[in-house]
Amino acid sequence: MLSGAGVSAESGVPTFRGGGNTAVWKGMRFDVISSAEMVERDLPAVWEWFDYRRNFLHELMPNPAHYEIARWQDRFAEFTLVTQNIDGLHQKAGARDVIELHGNIWRARCIACGFTHDMAQSKRPDACLECGDRLRPDVVLFGEMLPPGAFEFAAARASKCELCFVVGTSALVYPAAGLPEIAKAAGAYVVEVNPERTPLSSLCDEVLTGKAGEVLPLFNNENSLL
Ligand code: BV8
DSSP: OEEOTHHHHTTTOOOOSSTTOSEEETTEEHHHHTBHHHHHHOHHHHHHHHHHHHHHHHTOOOOHHHHHHHHHTTTSSSOOOEEOOOSOHHHHTTOOSOEETTEEEEEEEETTTOOEEEOSSSOOOSSOTTTOOOEEEEEOOBTSOOSTTHHHHHHHHHTTOSEEEEESOOOOSTTGGGHHHHHHHTTOEEEEEOSSOOTTGGGOSEEEOSOHHHHGGGGSSTTSOO
């Protein structure tokens, strides 16, 4: 399964609508404020944006989509959950071994030594507690490579899965959006769950038009299709 912001929409997490080119912060486009180049140019501004989102996310809880997805890991011989979301709500709903392609908003990483600091329980340290250098959000920003091995592992699983679910993503940001294409090319049955069509819809064997929090729980009963 590949999930995107749409899975967290019913938890109150705003979606990005259209991947990168919408103004989200102080008139700045998403793929500008969330870019490697902005970390170079104005790290305090980047932290202001992520601090705002972290405080916003703090109160939010998983929704029925997250809980149903967490149940699937015990339902299939092999279940791989790959997310573009940095909100940690899949894990909060009980999902294990979540592949976070774009990192996690609850972690800060040292720009120099790479040491990561957990901010779920504590406030953001002013500097790296290991080497004293500057910290940055431990997320993948536009123009940055994904965490080493994360995409390769996800692609390997996608290339040998029998069933691929694509839930709540506009499928505009790469390389994440390439994963369902890999699954399809390898012969998987691809199902999309989204209230709207996406560039992936035509590739899918089945499109379930609706909200993830309403559609996915339909699979949670004895006589469900799965
Ligand atoms: C990289 C963390 C190598 C930060 C994020 C190939 C072609 C074109 C461009 C590129 C390409 N390869 C690389 C690029 C550049 C770029 C890219 O893809 N740009 C886009 C804008 C075209 N990619 C990168 O930069 C990636 N790195 O390629 O490195 C490299 C390095 C140097 C130079 C070249 C290559 C890194 C991308 C990761 C960026 N970080 N997030 C942060 O959060 O601030 S991306 C972020 O945006 C999310 O993680 C997610 O990936 C994306 C948002 O998309 P969605 O999650 O799908 O959300 P969206 O709002 O768009 O859509 C929501 C959907 O849900 C909608 O369809 C809606 O209908 C639906 N929905 C709504 N409600 C519900 C619902 N569905 C179900 N239920 C509901 N209730």
